[in-house]
Amino acid sequence: DTEVTQTPKHLVMGMTNKKSLKCEQHMGHxxxxxxxxxxxxxxxxxxxxxxxxxSINESVPSRFSPECPNSSLLNLHLHALQPEDSALYLCASxxxxxxxxxxxxxxGAGTRLSVL
Amino acid sequence: KNEVxxxxxxxxxxxxxxxxxxxxxxxxxxxxxxxxQHPGGGIVSLxxxxxxxxxxxxxxxxxxxQEKHSSLHITASHPRDSAVYICAVSDExxxxxxxxxxxxxxxxxx
Numbered sequence: 001d002t003e004v005t006q007t008p009k010h011l012v013m014g015m016t017n018k019k020s021l022k023c024e025q026h027m028g029h030x031x032x033x034x035x036x037x038x039x040x041x042x043x044x045x046x047x048x049x050x051x052x053x054x055s056i057n058e059s060v061p062s063r064f065s066p067e068c069p070n071s072s073l074l075n076l077h078l079h080a081l082q083p084e085d086s087a088l089y090l091c092a093s094x095x096x097x098x099x100x101x102x103x104x105x106x107x108g109a110g111t112r113l114s115v116l
Numbered sequence: 117k118n119e120v121x122x123x124x125x126x127x128x129x130x131x132x133x134x135x136x137x138x139x140x141x142x143x144x145x146x147x148x149x150x151x152x153q154h155p156g157g158g159i160v161s162l163x164x165x166x167x168x169x170x171x172x173x174x175x176x177x178x179x180x181x182q183e184k185h186s187s188l189h190i191t192a193s194h195p196r197d198s199a200v201y202i203c204a205v206s207d208e209x210x211x212x213x214x215x216x217x218x219x220x221x222x223x224x225x226x
Binding site for chain 1 (some may be wrong): 149151156157158159160161164202204212213214216217218219
């Protein structure tokens with residue numbers, strides 16, 4: 001099983017709403033990632049969790065709050081988002097080894113978020 | 117100047133043609149990745165290379181470390197190959213962070 005599952009596939013929310021994106025993998029990967037992708041642009045890294053601990057936060061605004069409750073699950077909690085946060089949010093996972101530099105990242109299909 | 121440059125940005129081909137997408141990078145790397153993204157979002161890792169050449173079906177990826185250049189070739193292209201192809205690099209200092217190229221939009225017409 002090389003699947004990373006993201007839910008929901010589509011999400012529309014208002015600027016005052018609170019919602020969560022979910023990501024799940026059962027490959028035994030201990031590194032998980034959140035990316036944001038705007039149209040016709042490459043993905044931008046937001047967060048990395050390694051062994052369920054936050055290891056990279058790319059200066060993401062606090063209205064995005066990641067959570068890794070266990071080794072298979074990764075959540076992204078959203079609150080008070082802005083219209084410019086509308087994008088495709090991608091989750092990925094990989095095997096962690098020293099440096100993490102040579103590991104293939106397996107991506108989910110993404111959640112397409114629209115903020116009204 | 118971006119650390120990872122891809123060319124061309126857009127490529128249109130007829131079914132059956134041989135396709136080459138190029139990637140040049142300016143930093144030291146430990147691995148180069150070729151990714152495919154279909155409309156609708158999901159990204160698939162095609163290859164991870166640190167030297168030489170890899171082949172999978174009709175896809176071939178090569179890398180020249182001295183010249184800091186990689187190519188992705190598609191033989192006997194098919195409309196289902198239409199997608200965005202993204203080159204990304206990783207290095208030991210940045211750990212898990214991938215530096216992405218801007219992508220190449222490939223359209224294969226029947």
